[in-house]
Every structure is written in structure tokens, then in C-alpha cells.
Amino acid sequence: MQLVAENLTLERGARRIANGVSFVLESGTALLLTGPNGSGKSTLLRALAGYLRPSEGTVKVRGENGAFEGSSESGEVAEVCHFVGHLDGIKTHLTVKENLAFWATYLAGPADAKQSTAHRVEDALEQFALDALAEIPAGYLSAGQKRRLGLARLAVAKRPIWLLDEPTVSLDVASVKVLTDAIDAHLKAGGMAVIATHLPMELASVRSMQLGRAQVPA
Amino acid sequence: MSAFLALLSRDLRLAVRQGGALGTALGFYMLVVTLLPLGLGADLNLLSRIAPGVLWIALLLAALLSLGRVFSSDYEDGTLDVLATGRLPMELVVGAKALAHWISTGIPLALMAPVLGLLLNLELSAYPLLFGTMLAGTPAISFIGAVGAALTLRAYRGGLLIALLVLPLYVPTLIFGMAAINGLLGASGTMSAFLILIALSLASVVLCPLAAAAALRLQMQ
Numbered sequence: 147m148q149l150v151a152e153n154l155t156l157e158r159g160a161r162r163i164a165n166g167v168s169f170v171l172e173s174g175t176a177l178l179l180t181g182p183n184g185s186g187k188s189t190l191l192r193a194l195a196g197y198l199r200p201s202e203g204t205v206k207v208r209g210e211n212g213a214f215e216g217s218s219e220s221g222e223v224a225e226v227c228h229f230v231g232h233l234d235g236i237k238t239h240l241t242v243k244e245n246l247a248f249w250a251t252y253l254a255g256p257a258d259a260k261q262s263t264a265h266r267v268e269d270a271l272e273q274f275a276l277d278a279l280a281e282i283p284a285g286y287l288s289a290g291q292k293r294r295l296g297l298a299r300l301a302v303a304k305r306p307i308w309l310l311d312e313p314t315v316s317l318d319v320a321s322v323k324v325l326t327d328a329i330d331a332h333l334k335a336g337g338m339a340v341i342a343t344h345l346p347m348e349l350a351s352v353r354s355m356q357l358g359r360a361q362v363p364a
Numbered sequence: 365m366s367a368f369l370a371l372l373s374r375d376l377r378l379a380v381r382q383g384g385a386l387g388t389a390l391g392f393y394m395l396v397v398t399l400l401p402l403g404l405g406a407d408l409n410l411l412s413r414i415a416p417g418v419l420w421i422a423l424l425l426a427a428l429l430s431l432g433r434v435f436s437s438d439y440e441d442g443t444l445d446v447l448a449t450g451r452l453p454m455e456l457v458v459g460a461k462a463l464a465h466w467i468s469t470g471i472p473l474a475l476m477a478p479v480l481g482l483l484l485n486l487e488l489s490a491y492p493l494l495f496g497t498m499l500a501g502t503p504a505i506s507f508i509g510a511v512g513a514a515l516t517l518r519a520y521r522g523g524l525l526i527a528l529l530v531l532p533l534y535v536p537t538l539i540f541g542m543a544a545i546n547g548l549l550g551a552s553g554t555m556s557a558f559l560i561l562i563a564l565s566l567a568s569v570v571l572c573p574l575a576a577a578a579a580l581r582l583q584m585q
Contacts, residue, residue, distance in 0.1 A: 195448075195449060196448075197584045199585065224449045225450075228449070229446060229449050231442055231445055232442070233440075233441055234442060235442040236441060237443065240374070240377070240378070244377075249446070251370035252370050252371060252447070253446075254366070254367075299446070
């Protein structure tokens, strides 16, 4: 599978944020987006997920052998990606487990049919070290724990593309390790990730792209 | 289908856990109806004549109070972004959320109306019709309101703006709801007004999610 961005031009209001961004991301690789504040990392991720319509260019997902699978305009890219933005998407009145169980049911696709919802939730809780907090209302979690809960969404449903916007914010060292391990495992299984970050992340197979200046992958 | 039901049950569970929205709506409804006789004086004939209208208008206002939160709480905590990456089309996301609003606010308000009717000396014979028209009309209130909530998602003081946008759209529901209760049109007229009210609700259940989903997509840019 490939994620293809062709000549993306993004605008916010009248301001041009990105100009002619192009890349092809192959299965099993991650793309790190770096650049100063305001260089358009989040905007680019929102465009990849299909929230923001590019004023020029397209985002596409291609299957094996270059077969066309879908574009962001018709929502097909959104259906194969996980988006974890600055906000965690957590309901403070639900317990940690209820939050995850909802996403496990809501985001489930054909690839998840083999495992029951409860099983996927248990695995995700364990992977992100949230099992001790499972029955606690999410409103009582610390910032880092909330972040982990938001990231645990990545594990409750299998999706090939992960779009992560500064995923390491407020995580401690051990949690960053959990996250990089999760990303590595995802890449090894043939997944892709686009990660906006200010910190260098040590991943197995990674390219990086600097935004704000010449917008071509190194 | 399971995603739709998961979203519906999550919203209902949140409505129960948070509690505030329903309590405020019911409390507001009761207070408005209680204040009215104090303002108008204890003329029982007058009160019983205007009771259906008062109960309907107060219900519209009470329902408006909680409409602002239909999408904004999900927008503020980032849930809406994730909901948009689901397999469920945005139209059905809106449908599930508006349905949850109807179940958690519309039905309790309709159930409360006959109780408040006692305060206004409403004729006993009008109770079944009052309850029936409210149950038939409240889906339109929730679904039309969802369009207003989606349009004002990022507006400052969106809650007040919703009222301006949405109250005029409630006029048909109000007119046919009142026509059915007043019985001014005779028995057959009551039936046809009631059927038109149901038609209004069904049409808004089908059409409003399309409009609200388009508004949400625009707001999420």
C-alpha cells in the first residue's frame, strides 16, 4: 500500500501554509515531519486525513501494484487512517475502559473481525500500561495518562496509516519507548505513519521531511 | 450498524453521567410554566385556553438550551475529528447524535408536559393529544436543532445564535402541533394536523442530517 500526496497546496484563510508538497510513502516506512512552529505540520496532517480540502493537489491511497484505492476527497483515506491530534478525544465522564471500548467498536473494520472487542481493548490497555487505570473515569487521569489513552486508540482497531501530531507531548521516557515500540511494530506489519514532531524519534525505518523551507523529502 | 449503535449508546450514557443538560432543560421548562400564571393572574379560563401554546413554546425554548452541546463537546475534546475517520458517514454520526438528543431531552420534556398542564388548568380531555403531538413533534426539534448546532459550532456564544437560526424553523412544527391540540379544525382536521406533524418530523429526520453533516465538514477544516 502507498500513501501518495501530489503537489499539495494548503491555505488557511488567505494565508498559504504549504506549497507544492509531494511525497510517496511506502508500506513499512514512517515519515517524520519537522519544522518550526507554524510551518504547517498540523495543517498537512489534517489535509492527509481529509479534514482540510487542499486548494490544489490530491492525497491518494494506492493498493498493491499501483491499483487506485481511494482519495481523501471522498473520505476513503480517512477510513484507513488513525488520526491522533493535539486533543486526545477522551470523554472525561467515561472510564478508561469505556472510552477504549467505544473506539474499538466505532473504528472497527473487516481486519478486526478476528478478535472480539473486549479482547482488543484488553490488549490495548496492557500495551499502553493503562490496565491498572481501566475502571477510573478518564477525567481523573494526568496529562500524560490521557495522552496514553488517546494513543491506545491506535491499538484497538487495525488501520494501515497512522497520522500522529506531536504524539510524545507530555509523555514520560518509558511511555515514549512504548509508543516507539508500537510504531515500529506497526511499520514491521506493513503499516505507515506520518508523524509531526519536534523531538527526534528513534524508529527503524524512517524518512524525514522539513517543512517551512524547501518542501521535499530528504 | 454497530458503530451507529455504539455512538448512540455512548451519547446516552454521557447524558446520564453528565446529567446537567437534562436537569437544566426540565428545570427551565418547569420554571417558565410556573412563572406564567404568576404573571397573568389566576384566571383559570384564560390559563386553560392558552395552556397548550404555553407548554409548546416553553418546550421549544427548553430544548434549545441543550442543543448547543450536541456537537460542541465532541468538537472541543477532539472526538469529532476521530468520529470523522470512522466508517460511519458523517450524516449517520449526526443522526445518532440527534437521536440521542431526542431520547435524552425530547422524550423527558414531552413526558413532563402533562404534569405541567396541571399547573395551567389544562382540560383533562386534551392530555392524550398534548402528549401525542409532543412526542410526534420533538424529533423535528432535535434534528432541525442539530443543523443549527453544527452551523454555530465555532461561533462565539454559539448557543444564542442557535436560537436565532433555529426558532424560525420550528414554526411549522409549532403551528401543526397547536392545530392538532386546539381541535379548531374539527375531528378530521385534528387528524390531518397530527399527520402533517409526523410528516414534518420524518422529513427533518431524513433531510437535516445531510445539512448538518455538510456544515460539520466545513467547520472541521
